[in-house]
Amino acid sequence: MTWFLLGGDLYTAYTFVAVPAVMFASGAQGFFAVPYTIIVYPLVFLFLPRLWSVSHRRGYVTPADFVRARFDSRGLALAVALTGILATMPYIALQLVGIQAVFEVMGLGGSGNILVADAPLFLAFAVLAAYTYSSGLRAPALIAFVKDALIYLVIAVAIIYIPTKLGGWSGIFDAAGEKFAAADDAAGRPEGFSFVGLGQAWPYATLALGSAMALFMYPHAVTAVLSAKNRSVPRRNAAILPAYSFLLALLALTGFMAIAAGINPVGLNGKPNAQLSVPMLFEAMFPSWFAGVAFAAIAIGALVPAAIMSIAAANLWTRNVYKAFLKPDASHAEEARQSKLVSLLVKFGALIFVLGLDKSFAINLQLLGGIWILQTFPSVVFGLYTRWFHRWGLFAGWAVGMAYGTWTAYNITNPVTGTQHFGGSTADIPLIGEKGYVAFTAWVLNVLVTVAVTVVLRALKVAEGVDQTSPDDYHADAGEPGVRDAPLPQPGGKAGSPAEA
Amino acid sequence: MAQHTRRTTELLTPTRVLVGVLLALPFLGTLWVSSYSRVEPRLGGFPFFYWYQFLWIFLSAILTTCAFVLVQRERRGQQHRTPQPRRKGGAR
Known part of the structure; x- marks a missing residue:
């Protein structure tokens, strides 16, 4: 089931729409998603079993639960929880953009006033909100089977059938090669740049590494991992999951297929929109009935992860903010109400990200989320291995990383679209003089500050709190003494989570 | 209780070093981008840049599986476990 949910999380609008869009417009840069998913597996192997064990021994459901007990710090736990909620919003925004792209290619929307122009977006939002508000986490689990079957069908047909119509893979790569050779030539870049x-080694590698490290910090990913039956499941999955990478890589290349097919992705508002390239490719290549199936696959493939993400963020709020700070004695009914409300608010937040930020590359929404969520990595992952870091050192590192990351991303412009703020995800790395993923630069700064402040606080003998975990907790497995099943929100089940009520 | 204390006695066993190497290789192979950012040699129409990364998907899978097997074996060797009480219910 974890395998299933994790797979469900990997195949999102990110895979179907955002990555191919970058491939279509910028070339090789978009392929960083492949090394990203490749290095996820060794990373999973390293820390997820420890997280599983300590969480099941001590009854933790969120990363914030763990941080609070490990470092005896409510402040640090609050920072981790709020970061999780914030970072999930642009990730959901990416899913909305994916659904919107499908609706737009189907002919919804237009160039009139804002209501008409953004009709596909509001429709996407309404569908998502209705979908999760009525049925909670049960809905994604039930529909996940349908989703995966549809997605596999569409992927299989797309990567086998479309190349035969475009002169095989050689024809596809030749067309892409020609396009990018001309573009590089015009821009005065060396041939092969695009x-x-x-x-482009630095941006490529830091985007891959930063994204991989960020993946399992997201609340919905942690929920999926903790719902595994025993501590080996995530590890065993790590060995199975490369099948997903393989299909993701082929899907990324649909961006090149769109180039070979001569797709010109212009939106209904008359502006170019690379996000439309794959839906338009499907429309051009497939008979209309199968294009309909493919659109459904993309839309459901965005809807289900968006639902899982917003529910996970809502649970984080209810458990680590509402109950921990605002109303410790809240009743079950009150918790459930909070969950539903915040799940909706998180989606509104996502909508604001879509409306407020440059959508020319939807992937930047996910990468912006990565900038924030990665700043919780030291508290969670380092915390799984050592108690050496001081809680206020981790807090200071987090604060500096968040501030630096947000400020740097805010100042990134995109000269092509004329965007003044949040126009991209890579910026100059200080001292190195190369461009890199902002999340990664901010993370390095975060770690440096964490270490420095820890050294100072330790020298001053500032109280470090009491660790509520024991070394044994990090190795415990299912069936061993003290390891609990509940209260993890089991997908498809009813255990524990108020949002499912 | 014995099985709990025995488990964490030694930090660096030969197996763990080997596992570390196996897990480090995918990082080296995929993040050293300038070693593969070129077109030739092609394979079945795919430029080197692309098929090389496809190859690493499988290499990473194999290496991670080896690491998993090694860790499981070491764990079993350390535990000499007595039959565990079966976990009741909840399996799906």
Whole structure:
């Protein structure tokens, strides 16, 4: 089931719409998603079993639960929880953009006033909100089977059938090579810059590494991991999951297929929109009935993860903010009400991200979420291995990383679209003089500050709190003494989580 | 109780070093981008940049599986476990 949910999380609008859009417009740069998913597996292997064990021994459901007990710090736990909620919003926003792209290619929307122009977006939002508000986490689990079946069907047909119509993979790569050679030539870049990432090593590698480290910090991913039956399941999954990477890589190349097919993704408002390239490719290549199936796959593939994400963020709020700070003696009914309300608010937040930020590359929404969520990595992952870091050192590192990351991302412009703020996800790395993923730069700064402040606080003998975990907790497995099943929100089940009520 | 104390006695066993190497290789192979950002040699129409990364998907899978097996074996060897009480219910 974890395997299933994790797979469900990987195949989102990110895979179907955002990554191919970057491939279509910028070339090789978008392929960073492949090394990203490749290095997720060794990362999973390293820390998820420990997280599983300590969480099941001590009854933790969220990363904030763990941080609070490990470092005896309500402040640090609050920071981790709020970061999780914030970072989930742009990730959901990406799903909304994916659904919107499908609706737009189907002919909804237009160039009139804001209501008409953004009709596909509001419709996408309404569908998502109605979908989760009525049925909670049960809905995604039930529909996940349908979703995966549809997605596999569409992927299989797309990667086998479309190349035969476009002169095979050689024809596809030749067309992409020509496009990017001309673009590089015009921009005065070396040949191969866009097509095979020549001279782009730093942004490519930092985007891959930063994204991989960020993936399992997201609340919905942690929920999926903790719902595994025993501590080996995540590890065993790590060995199975590469099948997903393989399909993701092929899907990324649908961006090149769109180039070979001569797709010109112009939105109904008359502006170019790379996000439309894959839906338009499907429309051009498939008979209309199967294009309909493909659109449904993309839309459901965005809807289900968006639902899982917003529920996970809502649970984080209810458990680690509402109950921990605002109303410790809240009744079950009150918790359930909070969950539903916040789940809705998180989606409104996502909507604001879609409306407020540059959508020319939807992937930047997910990457913005990564900038924030990665700042919780030291508290969670380092915390799984050592208690050496001081709670206020971790807090200071988090604060500096968040501030630096947000400020740097805010100042990124995109000259092509004329965007003044949040126009991209890579910026110059201080001292190195290369461009890199802001999340990663901020994370390095975060770690440096954490270490420095820890050294100072330890020298001053500032109280470090009491660790509520024991070394044994990090190795416990299912069936061993003290390891609990509940109260994890089991997908499809009713255990524990108020949002399912 | 014995099985709990025995488990964490040694931090660096040969197995763990080997596991560390196995897990480090995918990082090296995929993050050293300038080693593969070129077109030739092609394979079945795919430029080197692309098929090389496809290859690493499988290499990473194999390496991670090996690491998993090694860790499981070491764990079993350390525990000499007595039959555990079966976990009741909840399995799905």
